[in-house]
Amino acid sequence: MAVNAIFEEIGSIKKIAPIFQTPAMGFEGDDFLNCVIQVESNQSADLVLDTIFSIETELGRVRDEKAGFSSRPIDIDILFYDDEIINTKNLIIPHPEIQNRKFVLAPLAVISPDFVHPKLNKNISELLVETSDGDEIINQSKWLRNPILDYDMSKFRYLAIEGNIGAGKTSLATQLASDFNAKLVLERFKENPFLPQFYKDPDRFAFPLEMSFLADRYQQLLDDLTQYDLFKENVIGDYDAYKSLIFAKITLQEEEFILYKKLYHIMHKELPKPDVYVYLYQNTGRLLENIKNRGRDFEQEIEANYLQKINEGYMEFIRNQHNDKIKVIDISEMDFVINRKHYLSVLNEIIN
Numbered sequence: 001m002a003v004n005a006i007f008e009e010i011g012s013i014k015k016i017a018p019i020f021q022t023p024a025m026g027f028e029g030d031d032f033l034n035c036v037i038q039v040e041s042n043q044s045a046d047l048v049l050d051t052i053f054s055i056e057t058e059l060g061r062v063r064d065e066k067a068g069f070s071s072r073p074i075d076i077d078i079l080f081y082d083d084e085i086i087n088t089k090n091l092i093i094p095h096p097e098i099q100n101r102k103f104v105l106a107p108l109a110v111i112s113p114d115f116v117h118p119k120l121n122k123n124i125s126e127l128l129v130e131t132s133d134g135d136e137i138i139n140q141s142k143w144l145r146n147p148i149l150d151y152d153m154s155k156f157r158y159l160a161i162e163g164n165i166g167a168g169k170t171s172l173a174t175q176l177a178s179d180f181n182a183k184l185v186l187e188r189f190k191e192n193p194f195l196p197q198f199y200k201d202p203d204r205f206a207f208p209l210e211m212s213f214l215a216d217r218y219q220q221l222l223d224d225l226t227q228y229d230l231f232k233e234n235v236i237g238d239y240d241a242y243k244s245l246i247f248a249k250i251t252l253q254e255e256e257f258i259l260y261k262k263l264y265h266i267m268h269k270e271l272p273k274p275d276v277y278v279y280l281y282q283n284t285g286r287l288l289e290n291i292k293n294r295g296r297d298f299e300q301e302i303e304a305n306y307l308q309k310i311n312e313g314y315m316e317f318i319r320n321q322h323n324d325k326i327k328v329i330d331i332s333e334m335d336f337v338i339n340r341k342h343y344l345s346v347l348n349e350i351i352n
Helices: 002-009 045-057 102-111 123-128 169-180 194-200 202-225 243-251 254-268 286-295 304-321 340-351
Strands: 012-014 018-024 032-034 035-041 138-143 159-161 183-185 235-237 276-281 326-330
Touching: 002 012, 002 035, 002 045, 002 340, 012 169, 018 102, 032 102, 102 123, 123 254, 159 169, 169 183, 169 276, 169 340, 183 202, 194 202, 202 235, 202 243, 202 254, 202 340, 243 340, 276 286, 286 304, 326 340
Parallel strands: 159 235, 159 276, 183 235, 276 326
Antiparallel strands: 012 035, 018 032, 018 138
């Protein structure tokens, strides 16, 4: 239950050690069951601590202000926070007793033997050998289940995340690829020399911009989608090839678009199609806010009317597909980058 709560409220669980049994420390009582997990979170250490306290309370722990050790239904500690050193009234990281606790070092050594203690400058394996703690520990050879296994992403060999400018498609694709050990394909827009010029003078630079994107997207998808990584069976991208037509229809003159469309169909007819196509919808106000906050200079002149046309182009494409592989998710009231529950809500919509 604690692992599930940490997954739902703090972040993705990357590694889980086996359970180790040790005698009660500092008092007579039942043996302790100890485990260490590695969590990836975008929360601050202080916020993680607050969330841990809430989880412990939900699981029945009542904190006693009296000194000394006692039995408790759950006790969650932050051992490390990357390689940060934190010393405040409420939080000390690394945990000051790590090197003196075999029941901490033993499971740590299973999942991160080479991690270097940022204050002691020794790795976990070395600390385990050198610890003065002589208590007997028993590896129960039992492993807690990672909640990410409840989400079956294996049915999607190729998943495309789409959305308007500033919708968060790259953030979502990156998090999904990390959680499910998938090959990540990100659009290489930063490498396009015409993009900043287009926003300054769209009439002049629209055609070279769209042609360069057409060629680059085709080459990237050809390389990445036709050569699957043997160790990463799934591919998650932050764009689909069809976006080329959506943007080109908005930016190009009619004669230019006719030529562009012919080239597109010639180039892309052999490319794999996504097993699921996810469109992240955000209202125009949120998009403009996101664009402003991420601070790319060349995007700051984007107008609401342009974003609205892009959204209409995507909606027209989606309406014409008539299949169940397309999922439109309204995230206008969500922030799945900051809010873990929002991220899991989006994930559930994709999976189910």
